[in-house]
Amino acid sequence: MANLVAGKLGVVTGAGSGIGKHIAQTLARHGASVLVVDIQEQHAKETAELLAKENSKGKFIAFAADVSQRDEIDNLQKYFVKDFAKQSPDFLVNSAGITRDAFLIKMSDQQYDDVLNVNLKSIYMLNQSFARLAIEFQKPQSIVNISSIVGKTGNIGQCNYAASKAGVVGFSKSAAKELARYNIRVNCIIPGFIKTPMTEKIPEKVLEKICKSIPLNRMGHPDEIANAALFLCSDLSSYMTGAMVEVTGGL
Numbered sequence: 001m002a003n004l005v006a007g008k009l010g011v012v013t014g015a016g017s018g019i020g021k022h023i024a025q026t027l028a029r030h031g032a033s034v035l036v037v038d039i040q041e042q043h044a045k046e047t048a049e050l051l052a053k054e055n056s057k058g059k060f061i062a063f064a065a066d067v068s069q070r071d072e073i074d075n076l077q078k079y080f081v082k083d084f085a086k087q088s089p090d091f092l093v094n095s096a097g098i099t100r101d102a103f104l105i106k107m108s109d110q111q112y113d114d115v116l117n118v119n120l121k122s123i124y125m126l127n128q129s130f131a132r133l134a135i136e137f138q139k140p141q142s143i144v145n146i147s148s149i150v151g152k153t154g155n156i157g158q159c160n161y162a163a164s165k166a167g168v169v170g171f172s173k174s175a176a177k178e179l180a181r182y183n184i185r186v187n188c189i190i191p192g193f194i195k196t197p198m199t200e201k202i203p204e205k206v207l208e209k210i211c212k213s214i215p216l217n218r219m220g221h222p223d224e225i226a227n228a229a230l231f232l233c234s235d236l237s238s239y240m241t242g243a244m245v246e247v248t249g250g251l
Helices: 018-029 041-054 070-084 109-137 159-182 204-213 222-233
Strands: 009-013 033-038 060-064 091-094 141-146 184-191 244-247
Touching: 009 018, 009 070, 009 109, 018 033, 018 041, 018 091, 018 222, 033 041, 033 070, 041 060, 060 070, 070 109, 091 109, 091 222, 109 141, 109 159, 109 184, 141 159, 141 222, 159 184, 159 244, 184 222, 222 244
Parallel strands: 009 033, 009 091, 033 060, 091 141, 141 184, 184 244
Antiparallel strands: none
C-alpha cells in the first residue's frame, strides 16, 4: 500500500499507549512525522523511540502534556510551530482519554469532572488551538476526534464516560460546520469494544457477554481504529467532514 500521509506532520494525543499508540504507529508507517503526546512522559518517549526504530524517515518527538490544562495545550501548540514543524499541523488526532467508573449514586464530583475535563474539554481546547494555527498559516487540516460507542449506547457505571464521549460527537459535528470555510475537516471515530489496556480491566465473563452481542462476534484491534484514523488524515477523505465513523463490529 502506498504511503498515504507521506510528508505530512501532525499531533497524536494519548499516543503513549492503547489506541493512540497504534494510530501514531500507523501514521508513521505511511510516511508521516508525529509529535507523540501523552501525560506519561516515559510512555511518550517509548512510543517515539519505537516509531524511530520502525521508520527510517520522519521525525518523531515525545511531548509530555496534560491535555485537560489550557496552559499545557498552549505550550504544545508553541512547541509544534516553533520547534517541531515551523508550520501548522496537517493532522491532529485526539485520542487521550480516561475512565473513572462508579455507579451514579456513588460517583463523586471529582470523578465526573476528571473524565469530562480529559475526554471532552481537552477536545474543545485542542481543536480550538490547532484550528487557530491552521487559519493563521492558511493551511488545510484534518482533525480526528476519538469518541466511543458508549457515548451512543450508555454503559452501567460509566455515566461520566458516556456523557463525555457523546459530547465529543456533538462537538465534532458543530466544529466541522464552523471550520469547513477554512478547509479544516473535523471527523470523529466511534470505536466499539477494542482490546486495549483500558478493556483489560473488564472481567472475562463480561467480555464473553460483550462479544456475543457484537455481530462480528469479537472485540476489535487497535489497528482497526488506526486504519480509520489514517484514512481520515489522508487526502483519500478530502470530501469528508462532520462524519461519525463507527468501527464497532456492527454494534
